[in-house]
Amino acid sequence: MENKQVLIDSLPEGKLKESDYKVVKSEVTKPKQGEVLVKTISFAITAGTRAGLQGSASYAGAPTTGIVMNSTGVGEVVESSDKNCPIGSKVLTQTGWQEYSVQSPNDLTVLREGVDPSLYLGPLGINGLTAYFGLLKVGQPKAGETVMVSAAAGSVGHMVGQIAKIKGCKVVGVCGSDEKCNKLINELNFDAAVNYKDANFRQNLKDATPDGVDVYFDNTGGMILGSALFRLNTGGRITCCGVVSQYDTNTPEPGPKGIPGLLVNKSIRMQGFLVFDFADKYNEATDEIIEWIQSGQFKVLTDEVDGLDEAPKGFVDLLAGGNIGTRIVNVST
Template sequence: MVMIKKIILKNHVEGRMVQQSDFDVQSVEFNYEAVELAENEIVIKLELVSVDPYIRGRLSAAKSYAASYKVGEPMIGICVGRILKSNNPKWAVGDHCCGELPWMEIFKFNGNRGIYKVNDKLVPLETYLNILGVVGLTAYHGMREIGEPKSGETLVVSAAAGGVGSIVGQIGKIKGCRVVGIAGSDEKCEFLKRELGFDAAVNYNSPTYRKDLRLACPKGVDIYFDNVGGKISEPIFLLLNQFARIPVCGAISMYNSAPGDSVGPHCQVHLVRTSTRMQGFIVTDYSKKNGEAIRELSQWIVQGKLKGKTTITHGFDQIIPSFLSLFSGSNTGKLLVKMDNTNQKSNL
């Protein structure tokens, strides 16, 4: 008997913080060597799981840009897996695939459905969930299509030590901007300046946050890449320059709030005063341009201009705790879970 684990959603979560008890880790029998495969089916072993803020929205039954997860069914996320068995001419045993996959240790899957081949001989597999994955594409499209960075401008990035924010800031530097990061600790601020080359970084937990932000942006703000919303974003609107641009990527500070509880920035008067453009977006808005984005991102990696910071936790049982940790801001860079059981954390 071969037992494998899967993570099931027990209930939709509305207006409160997500908890471990909202999920059920089940063990089921699955002998992949004996299982029969229909045409085009493959067996996948999960190797890397990306835990992302967008997952929070899908835990709600409310209508959003992505369908809600179904109660009683396995959770799904962007993952990398390895092919263990194949009845599909596109896939050979040992190939690696990437796409939206269930949170199960081993499972059957239609090999023609929404996955693509990745090669760990070209770049580490983690890269396909970081710079060359949804994270990198989100940063690239948000900056290019909405931020429109120009040399000499000031770019401010919230959640700057996270997956998207860390790449946004580096793209800003490539484009010649003065880059100011906002993060939740002095340690993260030092990381942004020392390792990623940000010009300045501000700790939003500091009692002098507003003053520090003004000092870091002596010429005002031309681009604000917003990943968090809420009170962290509010003082930035006072610093906007004429014709500033604000790509709104996320609002993680408000994802677990009950309706009416969230306090966001009162920005309208500042947007009108400065003729600022503020636009929300999701990465799939620009999916037709992904090929161009991946080519340029790859070139920056080869040139040493773009680094992918990754925090990795280990073991299937760390998927839910790692996801929950997103809301406390404990990770630096892209947060991934590797399907081994070393029970330790590492920064790569």
């Protein structure tokens, strides 16, 4: 049986290019005793995997070529000798950008019955859990406070804003186009949204946050973090989730000015986190997010691409801001 795979062919010099990847076909690897074979249904393209191609900026370690591009995906078990994971089980795992992968049952999450598998790439997957724990456990917003989030129309960002609304906060999103701003306000109920590419961004942000900012959920770092620092209230919290403004380059900028002076003067807490820090609480978060989706309080935005061959283009486009919500690549039905 044939396995189509997308390999990292070269490490990007400057911006990522489609030609940094190559599509190959090889024989499907046979699972050993105790392993299972998973057929990929779909996977998510996420900004953080670009950091993995930079090496030093990522917890993932040194990047390398000639390997399958990594991603979290959902798939169906098609060969198995494991009774907890029989043939036909739908699972969440590190499928990578390929049609088939051999997995250890310890590395699989069996999806809940009756739940749409694609939800495990968005709200019930890594990005949804990142939004949930990063906001609620690290940012700790209280009802009535102002929450600002960057990359707000992206996968993590659009979920952060919605969770903050559910918790009774005022929400201000920052994103890269007026179309995205309108969508956040009109469809996701954000109180305001500001385009960081607008020449008046700093003034527009000030106008959109008349009571200052209590929690800033930082997906971007860079200039937007620099601007947020000046809007934070005394006792404010900054959740450092990621640095997407510095991923698609070989020469990331130094951090913004004002650290630590502004943090000291306003007793601001700035804290990084990895979603895996909260792995023992994934189940309770999943229960709550499912309830929000079923009650209509939480909208799922996905942005779908069809076919494995389209993944490199889809990734380059995501880094340029082409996605709204979670970008998913459909591999098989």
